[in-house]
Amino acid sequence: MELHQVRYFLALCRTLNFTRAAEACNVTQPALTRAIQRLEDELGGPLLYRERSLTQLTPLGRTMMPHLEAMVRAAEAVSQAAADMRRQTPLLRVGLADGLSASLIAGSLAELERRFPGLELHLQSDDQKTLIESLLQGETDAALLLDDGELPERLDRWKLLHEGCRAVFRQGHAFEHEACVKLPALAAETVVRGDGWGGAWVRLGGETHRLRAASWDQAQHMVAVGLGVALLPQHVAVLPGLLGRPVPDAGDMRAVVLAAVNGRMYSPALDGFLKLNRARGFTAALAA
């Protein structure tokens, strides 16, 4: 597959007109048509319905479009970066959904600072809904969100990690001597429950709604004064004086995804940020 073939196809997706696409790409229409035919040959079927008055994407064309668009963006990222660096101070605005720690992306931020000296870096924390709105409005460039199955179509998202569950308790608790905590052992405990904790709580068959916290921090403070045991996602930092042990039977507590708005041009810093975090293995890094 060749870069120019894919560029021509994307121009056709925008214009849905062979003449206008050829003009936009600065080639003759026969050259554009030939390139599209070769791409169709490789992809194993027509990408467009060619009718006299109407050019439309086929299902294959629609399926391939976003993937090819991502490839062209990646292919052009470096030349784009050079142009952007001359034009403006690099700016990167990253959002973290409530409860997600910046420790997840801290390493990538340090690398961006090294790579793009003078980078203006804004971190924000907000509830998921507000962050999604901010992404769509172009006020946030990328965000770490929880995959709740309700992310809008317009967001590209890449799975970063599935986080298991960890029981957090005070020093001196019997769990201290265990490598991990089994579900039946938790049934005998007073468990601090958090809002929106999802599946893990249901799997516990939790009936104790007596102790509820609205944040991981609140839950840990309740544990610290001896009110009970809290269940936290694996990577949430444990407060001093508390200990944590994994609860493997509880399954995944949440899935964290990296999200950016599709179809938008990436700044060099955003491109670097997304690539660094997509390339990394979060699950392995957390286990280490």
Added chain:
Amino acid sequence: MTLRDKLDAQRERSAANPVWRATYEATVAELRRMGFLNQALRAGARFPDFLLPSAADRLVGLSDLLVRGPLVVTFIRGQWCPYCALTLAALEESLPDIQAADGQLVAITPETGGRALAVRQRHGLHYEVLVDVDSGVGLNCGVVFHVPEPYRSSIARAGIDLADRQGNGGGLLPVPAVYVIDRSGLIVRDFMDVDFTRRPDPADIVEALRALG
């Protein structure tokens, strides 16, 4: 045992399965029919600039590498490919010779999610593995292709989910091309075969570096 012997032995083992054999032959024939190699970057062209994340969580640019000397770039298909594994290990063995010829070596994989690091650790590699996220460098080099049927289904049946591994649902793989690039960024030698079971002998790569003086 040379790399070629090992690749031949691996191919023979795989080809004992008639379904694999038929799929493999059809795939290579299809890539030949499409005239794949006519569209790829070859010796004499300039290698496209890039900025890619490494297994060590750094962003590495072509120019960062070239200031240190000529460069060997090897495209690999992924952690799951036994021919890539044999090649990576053979290149590791040749790394002292590559370095003695003032050269450096990087592998480029389309696989995300920590697989570059896993490959590096598994084979104890002392050279960098870069992640070509969304196959942008592969596209610039003209070495990526849409995996044709029935190979696509055969990979999927083996439990290899390319979309999940690459974080891109395009269903693409690179031809495992190897480029030798001089300090000015010019490709001085290319090795490519649409047959993914055939890879260059590391000695020939070292020879190409030595010829640069």
